[in-house]
Amino acid sequence: MAETVHSTTSNGPRNAEANPVARFFRATEIDTRLLGMVGALLIIWIGFQIMTGGLFLTPRNLWNLSVQTSSVAVMATGMVLVIVTRNIDLSVGSMLGFCGMVMGVLQAQVLPQYLGFNSPATWIITLAAGLIVGGSIGMLQGMIIAFLNVPSFIVTLGGLLVWRGATWFVTSGQTVAPMDINFRIMGGGTDGSIGATWSWIVGVIACLTIVASIINSRRQRRRFGFPLRPLWAEYFLSALGCVLVLGAIAVANNYYWPTNIAKRYAEAKGIPWPESGLDIPYGIAVPVLIAVIVGAIMTFVATRLRFGRYVFAIGGNPEAAELAGIKTRWVTVRIFALMGLLCAIAGAISTARLNAATNAQGELDELYTIAAAVIGGTSLAGGTGTIAGAMLGALVMQSLQSGMVLLGIDSPLQRIVVGVVLVVAVWLDTVYRARAK
Template sequence: MTDTATKSSADLARASELGGVARFLKATEIDTRMLGMIGALLIIWIGLQVISSARIGVNPFDFDSRTFLSARNLWNLSVQTSSVAIMATGMVLVIVMRNIDLSVGSVEGVVGMIMGFAQVHFLVRVVGLELGNPWIWVLALAIGLAIGLLIGGFQGFIIAYMDVPAFIVTLGGLLVWRGAAWWITSGQTIAPLDATFQLMGGGPQGSIGARWSWIAAIVACGAVVLMLLQARRQRKRFRFPLRPVWAEVLRGAVTCGIILGAVGIANSYPWPTGIVRRYAEQNGIAVPEGGLFIAHGIAIPVLIAIAVGIVMTFVTNRTRFGRYVFAIGGNPEAANLAGIKTRWVTMKVFMIMGVLAAISAAVSSARLNSATNSLGTLDELLVIAAAVIGGTSLAGGSGTVIGAMLGALLMQSLQSGMVLLGVDSPLQSIVVGAVLVIAVWLDTVYRKRV
């Protein structure tokens, strides 16, 4: 009894030594690195809003359509972030295993060109499918995913089984696949793409509208509540420490608030007037005097990115393969001695990266409604920067998918903000490079303190 009382007194004494903020973070179990990144993102957004508002002479709280935090710009930002965020989820696994993939932008380019060629030439002229056939976009996407898988597997085989450093293999891939993208059509742009395929790129038709967006938000909030309840039940089952009830409620409320807020912003961005007028004429809808408001809602590429993020989070956190990846990144020699097939796991990681690059190629080319030689140029830098900024350590062994996706949003926010402010391209590159160096430096400082 005395020992128990002494232990309880010691725990209370240690708890009392913690400050209010430290006790709050400990109770809610919030990742401080993630919290810092969210804070940095908010600072960037507010700064860009103030600067863009001052540039056109409006109040920052007016949220004019020409300012950074307008519904129009945030909706476009979400679409532009999707392709980089998709690839960043795979780059987490690559970097966790102490590798690097410099070829993802070029793989995106060559796969996008192949899918465009398949839609416009191969499936129509060779196979004989008519334009508008619903199988065109399905077959083109399947071809792209298969090519991405093969490219990733080929590079992964050289890295894993032939012991060639990933830096060299993917640097060569950066040049080879970029050249292959040009060679397929001798540098010609392929357009227009299949109408259904274009929906993966967003736009008025490539969104799910206000009603389905709210339904998706309600379902997502329900899933968040169920996950919190299930996690608490599992902790209780295995007698792990439980978070206070108020902390569980706060986590759920904040998460659901972010989801509902994001959907509200997406639903406040209307279709352009010209498209609304044509839509009303085609469907026999009378346009009222003040105009007809039709909300975009959540864009399809954003839904694709979210789905990829959920799947990749499950793979990394809930599967044996994911545990193997982190074990290899933490200590390759120990993982090999433990019986993990490190070579096969390495090859599979690069195969996943190839498939994700193919998905990004579909989203990017659909958004542009064309396949061009410049598709994916320098995306490898944005993807690597997003993963590192999101907390993936270049030393291997640690990283999160959600962190990488937030990193992609941060990088795209900087780039979109600079474009909105009319910053020259060379200066944009300087800023992106500086941010990447600072992120690696902060990662080094963090690991030394831990």
């Protein structure tokens, strides 16, 4: 029996009046706000490419850009859930710094006394301790917000000051370095990347996952009687996702190790050094891989789990959610505990990338994290937001910062630009919501 396809565009006269572009977006169900942000990102990239004389859109800069975006992108995924519930977390930068300092002291000063330097167990114990500290801080702040009814703005503003001060007291202001050799893999670099072969393997797996998710979504729609996208739209989305993934991997594989590092590697492995040199691709950086995995997990949590539905229900109407039997206070506690865990992961990435734990680590990251979520379409009024949008927003913020650094723009002016972009993003969100009513 032939399959009956209920297209999302089957709206009779309305469909006949719609132009081809509108019909295309309705059929593919592409988020126009997300597409607009992609367009803005492309404009930023092309603009900086012209202004820097072709330095911005190079494999080297794009690879470094992805690594620099990772820690903020990880925290932005949690900030989406916080803002969706009409809360805010101003302490994420300080929590990152405190967790980073705790992990730095553990692996540089405490654990070597018992395990020696560069023990295989050091990075595991260090990361576990960081996650426990971050989760505990987030849970503490969440409980104050949920059960003592103190506004999240005040609690996390206090946390910003408290945990930044606590970071200083851990080492009396001293920088801790170097980090464990295995722990440094989480920060990128020559050892913190997976190479060309494994990058292509990861790319193929990602493409298969994209296709499988689209097929599964179609089956679920058919099962519950929801309208189905046209087959051409399914093919288009599958092809688009695979092209983007494989394109990103091709760029990562076109950035090669520096010559002196490649020479040392060749000598250590007994590889003859050719006259033309040896090109060893970096491939995907480990922190980027961590950020993508965190993004995928958070997307699953937000869209597939009951917890995620509760979060958006609370953001849409807290009173109705309470009356519906949702334990809103405990959901709030879990959201902030999750935010603390993500800050610890971001702290691990940042500390590993710097190969040191410093007192200034994570400063102003709360600004970039909130800006990334808002630019990514998360409404400060609550109830609306996407994980993918927040991660794309983090890339937009880092692109602005990276481009301004290449242009030699001073740090104070960079902050002015970031502040202006944040205000404009909130204004655009207000306009969008007003037109949507």
